[in-house]
Amino acid sequence: EAGVAQSPRYKIIEKRQSVAFWCNPISGHATLYWYQQILGQGPKLLIQFQNNGVVDDSQLPKDRFSAERLKGVDSTLKIQPAKLEDSAVYLCASSTGTPTPLYNEQFFGPGTRLTVL
Amino acid sequence: EDQVTQSPEALRLQEGESSSLNCSYTVSGLRGLFWYRQDPGKGPEFLFTLYSAGEEKEKERLKATLTKKESFLHITAPKPEDSATYLCAVQAARAAGNKLTFGGGTRVLVKP
Numbered sequence: 001e002a003g004v005a006q007s008p009r010y011k012i013i014e015k016r017q018s019v020a021f022w023c024n025p026i027s028g029h030a031t032l033y034w035y036q037q038i039l040g041q042g043p044k045l046l047i048q049f050q051n052n053g054v055v056d057d058s059q060l061p062k063d064r065f066s067a068e069r070l071k072g073v074d075s076t077l078k079i080q081p082a083k084l085e086d087s088a089v090y091l092c093a094s095s096t097g098t099p100t101p102l103y104n105e106q107f108f109g110p111g112t113r114l115t116v117l
Numbered sequence: 118e119d120q121v122t123q124s125p126e127a128l129r130l131q132e133g134e135s136s137s138l139n140c141s142y143t144v145s146g147l148r149g150l151f152w153y154r155q156d157p158g159k160g161p162e163f164l165f166t167l168y169s170a171g172e173e174k175e176k177e178r179l180k181a182t183l184t185k186k187e188s189f190l191h192i193t194a195p196k197p198e199d200s201a202t203y204l205c206a207v208q209a210a211r212a213a214g215n216k217l218t219f220g221g222g223t224r225v226l227v228k229p
Contacts, residue, residue: 031215042123042206042219042220042221042222043219044219045217050214055214091160091161093160095215105166106215107163108161110158110160111159111160
């Protein structure tokens with residue numbers, strides 16, 4: 001079974017530039033998550049999609065971050081304009097999304113390491 | 118607000134030297150507590166889910182336990198391949214969707 005795919009793996013940009021990350025979840029997984037992991041910290045949820053609808057985006061800095069999952073499959077996370085503090089690893093995860101069992105496992109991709117100079 | 122604190126931040130062990138990692142949490146109604154392993158340059162890999170106080174789960178040299186305020190990950194007779202960062206996360210009963218709140222992790226280094 002293929003895992004969660006993310007690209008690019010690494011990205012270096014100047015502050016105030018824009019950047020986009022792509023994620024393709026495990027086939028058939030209805031739920032997709034984007035997390036931000038700053039060096040030395042645990043992942044922090046930015047946004048969760050159920051199919052192509054947003055379930056939770058309470059921690060997404062909406063003035064500069066946006067995300068979409070138009071066809072309910074792959075997803076794009078964009079930052080515009082980037083700030084120095086956005087330097088982090090951006091992780092995508094997916095889960096089956098079925099209502100039972102409630103606590104379904106989240107499968108993570110390898111992440112995209114972003115450096116903002 | 119849900120909070121997860123892991124200790125110690127880092128742990129250096131000799132091969133075969135057993136130890137425990139701590140995960141303290143505060144959450145309004147626990148739906149589940151999760152343990153993940155993260156290797157450098159990779160995403161977290163699922164290990165265990167614990168649902169209620171008193172529950173225990175084992176996988177090879179790892180054993181996770183849960184109380185009402187904390188969880189422990191016991192590493193018995195570790196090997197160098199057990200070197201990784203171990204992450205603890207909680208899911209609140211009132212959480213939107215399946216939101217996980219993670220702790221900062223414990224970096225474990227096992228020397229041969």
